[in-house]
Amino acid sequence: MEIYLSSACLWKQSLGEILSFASKAGFAGVEVWVEQLKDTDCSHKLKEQARRLGLALCVHATSWDLNICSMNPAIRKVSIAQIKRSICVARDLGASDITIHPGRMETKIYALGQYQSLLSASLREICQFALKLGIVPSLELMEKIPKEFVVNPSEINVLLADIAPLQCGVTLDVAHLDDTEMFFHYFAELPHTDKIHLSNRKGTKLHTPVFDGDIDVVSVLEHLHVANLPIVIEGNGVGEEELIDMLWKIQMIKHRQEKVS
Secondary structure, three states: OEEEEEHHHHOOOOHHHHHHHHHHHOOOEEEEEHHHOOOOOOHHHHHHHHHHHOOEEEEEOOOOOOOOOOOOHHHHHHHHHHHHHHHHHHHHHOOOEEEEOOOOOOOOOOOHHHHHHHHHHHHHHHHHHHHHHOOEEEEEOOOOOOOOOOOOHHHHHHHHHHHOOOOOEEEEEHHHOOOHHHHHHHHHHOOOEEEEEEOEEEOOEEEEOOOOOOOOHHHHHHHHOOOOOEEEEOOOOOOHHHHHHHHHHHHHHHHHHHHHO
């Protein structure tokens, strides 16, 4: 397993500074949030910096105020356009994959099936666009909160089957799960998982620091040891020292598992 840093962990820093920190700290790569890109940022310069530092890059598409299965055609159109723009950013950064958020229900006036149908159509359009640019989208499994409906393996698997043979992976966010056992169950039921977002949760508070929460992250990491997946460290309110400590603990778990195997 390769450990990446989510650029969102250091939101106030520039992406250039985040790449430098990630390299010095020992991360294998960085997941770049498109919302964090400023007008003054140059994707090609960031790509060259990452190459020089030996960092792999992946991308998290823009997601704020968007809904790719909105019942409003104008909102749906601009949401798809924003995701396509994010895919272009991924191409310019030299990334090979991009995590995107699925759409959500806006009102119960419309049936779930109507939202599912629109999501399939939107995702198909997005994946066709990404294919032309050599980028693989990865659909994130969302948290169980009102209006979100892509929250379990069966929902995602039906959706991916519906857009086949277009390629789309799954980003499994550990903090979106209820408990440790749910991780083992969902991971087994999601064969298209190609990326892990790793943070923790305390009750209903999501994205707490990796080793501070209700989920047994050590067991999760031991299970993921044999999976060749990028693991992206997320978390709210974490600083550089805490990130370095998290990475060190994860590397110790990784080394211990290597000795066992």
